[in-house]
Amino acid sequence: MIHNTTEGMNLIARSFDLQPGDEVILADHEHSSGRIPWEVWQETKGITLVRPILPLIPKSVEELVEVYKKSITPRTKIISMCHMVNTNGMILPVRQVAEMAHKKGILVAVDGAQTAGMFAIDLHELGCDFYTASAHKWLFSPKGIGVFYAKKESQRKLKPLMVARGHMDTSIRRLENYNTRNLPEVLGLGAAVDFHNTLTTKKIHRRTYELKDYFRSKIKDDARFLIKTPAPDQLSAGIQVVEVKGKKVKDVKEELWEAYGIDCRPMGSHGLNALRLSFAIYITKQDIDYLVNALRAVAG
Ligand SMILES: Cc1ncc(COP(=O)(O)O)c(C=O)c1O
Known part of the structure; x- marks a missing residue:
């Protein structure tokens, strides 16, 4: 559990000690919450942001996959992408991009702010390394709570944004130790998930x-x-x-x-x-x- 997508995207970007010239792919429709953490690394560490332009109305999923494929170079370390862009509601092909990226040792981080709760999502099938979302949008929870997923093999790559009691835990829970939390928003997320599960x-x-x-x-x-x-x-x-x-x-x-x-x-x-x-x-x-x-x- 985190507070929102912005926090999740920061958690990802801040976990990586990238070197000057390392590349991160961020398409032109990425939301500022997933873009700014990498821009800060561009300014302070000299990483390179590769900003491909997505077609507004692609004719096929393959057309989008091709855009990502062409942006990959031997210096690419991470692809950070929305599951659904907030500009025109286009769904991006996370599964296909992750499949392609993983063959080259590239990690895939996903901003799911506009998708979590909207339609069926199988994170294992998507295969991305990280997926994060605010729960107040399509999950109907109160504001101030969000969800974060990292696949088993990629969890150890993450560093907590805040260190508090429990930071030495070996499970992914070590990333959510904030000490005192606002209980109503946590209970609100539980109620939202119950509601979702009741509807199916x-x-x-x-x-x-x-x-x-x-x-x-x-x-x-x-x-x-x-x-x-x-x-x-x-x-x-x-x-x-x-x-x-x-x-x-x-x-x-x-x-x-x-x-x-x-x-x-x-x-x-x-x-x-x-x-x-x-x-x-x-x-x-x-x-x-x-x-x-x-x-x-x-x-x-
Ligand atoms: C695609 C996308 N990512 C991230 C965010 C940021 O969400 P939050 O402010 O809850 O962190 C939004 C908000 O509208 C969004 O649409």
Whole structure:
């Protein structure tokens, strides 16, 4: 247990004594929480950050894998990647990248902030070395608590961010010794996981994709909109990003909020000019109808 994704990404980056010229691959869609710890090493230790550009709408998983493959050199030590990017909701091919990276002795760290709880994830199957997530997003726990995973063989590579009683433990628990903790957030995580397990991962997974399909089916043939999230299920799930053609996303966001009470995140980076819409399992199809009608009215 950690506090959030940012802490998990720091825990990973701060564990490695990289040398000048060692390379870390971070694609252009990485969140600042997974980027800044490596940027600090770039400034202070002279490591090199390799920043490949991901296609916004890849045609296949292989196209994304190829981007990572081309970025690897003999100096690559770590690939740090989101499971789902927060910009346009694209799922990145962690399993395939980890498989490729491990053959070359490269470690793979994953930021799961936008995925943990959204759909079925098998960490053993993904095969990454490290996976971390905040639990307040798709797991519905209180803020201030997150989860951290390291696969057995990679656990010993990690150094605790804080040393306190228990720091000599041989298990991964040595990384979470903070002494006094805020109990409600810990109990909140337990309740969130119980809730998740009561619903079952299978049903949550199914519901996420059902809402995605419902939303996409409503607007995909409407020429006033441009969906800027890849369509295949391997490449996207509960986050969909949509541009209202000919309108600035900031204006669309404001209109949706003021006239319809719908709040959503305007995404301006990576040439998106698009609204980020999150379809958590408690969203109903009527909610989506309401949203789509509002979008149509705003689009004119
Ligand atoms: C992909 C991604 N990574 C990391 C974070 C940071 O999460 P936290 O502030 O909970 O550490 C976010 C937050 O939105 C995110 O979307």
